[in-house]
Amino acid sequence: MDFVKSYVERSGMELHVTEASFESFLKNMEVFGPPAEGYRWCCKTNKLSAIAAMESEIFPDGSLQFIGQRRYESTMRMHAGRVTSNPWVPKQVSGAPIQEWNALHVWLYILMRKEPFNPKYAEGMPRIGCMLCPFMPISEIEMNKHSSENFDRWYQAIEDYGRSRGMPEEWMKYHLWRFRELPNWLYAEIGPLCGKSYEELTKRTLPPARQPLKVKFQEGFSPCVLGYSVEAGLSRPVDVNRLHGFSKILGQETTLEKDSHISIGDLTVYAEGAIISKGGDLKDVKRAIRTVFELLIKSEECSGCRQCAARCPTGALTIVEGKVEIDPHKCISCRKCMCICPSLKYSTE
Ligand code: SF4
Ligand code: SF4
Known part of the structure; x- marks a missing residue:
């Protein structure tokens, strides 16, 4: 951060800073679990959504950003173009001027131009990113340990999560939380070291205290006066009073x-965790359940990322204590907030 500030000062640019709530981040982890490779919900809640919300205020017509992304950094980046856009930051276009460079090009350029660089590189960090990115090798995690008060709290939160799910001590010792599924190459290293089977290293032996919200369609459908009736079960009870405010979105x-x-059109949500939807067309009936499930995610599982609030044209959505709240009187039912949402994406994965 110090380096970024000094760079901006030296080059005479203006610095805009935005933040995601660290408290919300820790709470989100209780629902989503630790971020992991291929499961980086943190990028959406902590980074992209915070940027999207800030940019919608400062650059309402859109923005062009330049990034240091290079094709040799990863397989994914190998196939990314030099000009890209990201659905999580809807009005932003990104340009990668050094997409074709390798790390040697970058260092030669820095040394040739006598450009200052982040001192963390000189301390041995090969890449500088978020303090506990699941892409970090164990060596980097060890280097970052106790680097800030937030690191200690985050580290403690992972430990607590592992303990609450009954994970083995190796889960923390070898940072296995970085993977949704333990890769075979890593098990081949760790298995012989600790003498445990793959299952012993990965099995959650305790259930979560609070089930994440999921929906499951019941098999089959029943004919009714309207045509079809479909039932769906939710994984836990829901607050229908709170859902009532959000139902204004559907108009x-x-x-x-x-x-x-609560009845919304021909669909009813029961507080104990059931949905019944009726209609003339089976597809429409199922679509109605999916739409209401999106509303339920808003009212029950919001991670406070601000994506939907930033897109609301009337200011009907605000974030209060890390959760989205709606003022139904301001809502014009335009549905612009039925957008990309990390809580929805990671609850259905
Ligand atoms: S409901 Fe809105 S604020 Fe909450 S997680 Fe989804 S997009 Fe973000
Ligand atoms: S974007 Fe705002 S006004 Fe439009 S439906 Fe959502 S809450 Fe209502």
């Missing part, structure tokens, strides 16, 4: 039976 006729159920 359909809604009735609430407090603490019991």
Whole structure:
């Protein structure tokens, strides 16, 4: 951070800073679990959504950003173009001027131009990113240990998570939390060291205290006066009173039976965790359940990333204590907030 500030000062640019709530991040981990390779929900909640929210205020017409991405950094970046866009930051276009360079090109350029560089590289860090990126090898995690108060809290949160799920001590010792599925190459190294089977190293022996919200369609459908009736089960009870406010987004006729159920058009959500949807066309009936499930994610599982709030044209959505809140009186049912949402993406994966 110091280096970024000094660089900006030296080059006479203006620095805009945005933040994601660290408290929300820790709470999100209880729902999503630790970020892992191929499962970096943190990028969406902590980085991209915070940038999208800031940019919608400062650059409402869009922005062009230049990034140091290079094709030799990863297989994914190998296939990325020099000009890209990211759905999580909708009005931004990214240009990668050094896409074809390798690391040697970069260092030769820096040394030739006598450009200052982040001192962390001189300390041996091969890449500088988030303090506990799951892409970090163990050596980098060890180097970062106790580098900030947040690191210690984050580290403690992972430990607590592992303990609450009954993970073995190796899960923490070898930072196995970095993987959703332990890769075979890593097991081949660690297995002989600790003498444990693959299953013993990866099995969660304790259930989560609070189930993440998931929806499951019941098999089959029942004919009814409207045509079809489909039932779906939710993985836990839900707050229908809170859902009532969010139902304004759909712009359909809604009735609430407090603490019991809410009817939105021809669909009813029951507080104990069931949905029944009726209609003339089976596809429409199922689509209605999926749409209401999106609303339920908003009202029940929000990670406070601000993606949807940043897209609301009337200011009906605000983030209060890390969760999105709606003012139904301001909502015009335009549905622009039914957008990309990390809580939805990672609850369905
Ligand atoms: S509901 Fe909105 S603020 Fe909450 S996680 Fe989804 S997009 Fe982000
Ligand atoms: S974007 Fe705002 S106004 Fe539009 S439906 Fe969502 S909450 Fe309502």
